[in-house]
Amino acid sequence: MILVVTATLEAEAMECIDRARLLQNQTVAPLRTSEFLEMEVPERSREAGWDEVAIAVEDNQARAALWRHADSIGLLARSLIHPSSMISPSASIGPGSVVLARAVVNASGILGRGCILGSSSSVDHDCVLGDYVHLYPGVSLGGLVNIGRFATLHESAFVLPTVTIGEGARVGVRAVVLKHVPAHVFVSGIPARRSQATQPI
């Protein structure tokens, strides 16, 4: 049985749970993050019958913390891969990553653990995504793109082939990234430039 941990238990999370049901044909139960973090003893979760966990939390740092907790209480990470997505047979998807409807991962693509690929996003050949990377819907990466852990690419951002995006960087909505992006900066626009803005557009 799979436990799905969510921040809100609102519509998005419920959709994720429905998908999980559809995919794995298994019993799925939602649980709030606060309750999950209170779950300290592995036995408790096993007694309840949960052996696997999927984490449906948007924020990269929060998701990473939840995964660390899942490790510490001995739950297995469950990846959720939508049946309409296309994962190349030569690609590898890290444990606990979520691949939503119609997303594509092409030849030799590598995703770290706990990543989120939004609906209709695409990861081209030889891309490497670090742990806890979040691609929002419609993001498209050219070939050989490298994305550092904890980076976030907002809706319909595009990245040209061979570009590297640093750890924890954020790319704004519909930005077009032509050059390497340093760690922990926010870039936006066409072509993408550094921005002090706090909103992702």
Place this chain on the structure above:
Amino acid sequence: MNDRRGLLVWGASGHGKVVLECARAMSSFEPVSFIDDAYTIEGEFFGTPVLGTRACLAPALVRQYPNMVIAIGDNLSRAECFSVAVTWGFRLVTVIHPSAVVSCSALLGPGSVVIAGAIINANSTIGSNCIINTGATVGHDCSVGDHVHIAPHVALAGETRIGDYAHIGIGAVAVQQTVVGEHAVVGAGAVLVENVPPHVTVVGVPAHIVRQQARTVFDALSEVGSE
């Protein structure tokens, strides 16, 4: 050898891998091998034999591998290899990933490749030796010329016309009835709201001309990159 299912993929590169996987997913071709002009000796790439450069092309090879597809991103290089393959008598096959959606009223020319997640709608025509890359969408009644590269996540609205050798950059969008001239280069993320003349590079939202006479696609792309 006699069932005429052998396929040669010309170009042992990242894009070559993607095309190889599309071909394998179709389960129509066996055996499949690469040729690549960088492989002066026989080798292996991505678990698949690389038979050598174009110098290894011979009638016996055409019998063993009657089918060919060119997996090179650059339009001019791809066109040049295409003409060599035609001269040797290879059958230039259309490779369509099973997850792509191609309307039954759409027409695709020989050697064109449709990568995973791409969509080609009713009554559209794609020329020969084109690449319709990951997740790109081509609307109804579009006409795409020969040796065109439509990059990932490009969206062409209905009745768009794209000239031969044009390169449409990643994520670019064209409104309905846009006409893009031959050899034009459209920058990544550009939004086309008016026609693009031949041999120019356009970038931005809305797209504007940044240079005339794009020499090659990659020259032009590096210019866009240094903007």
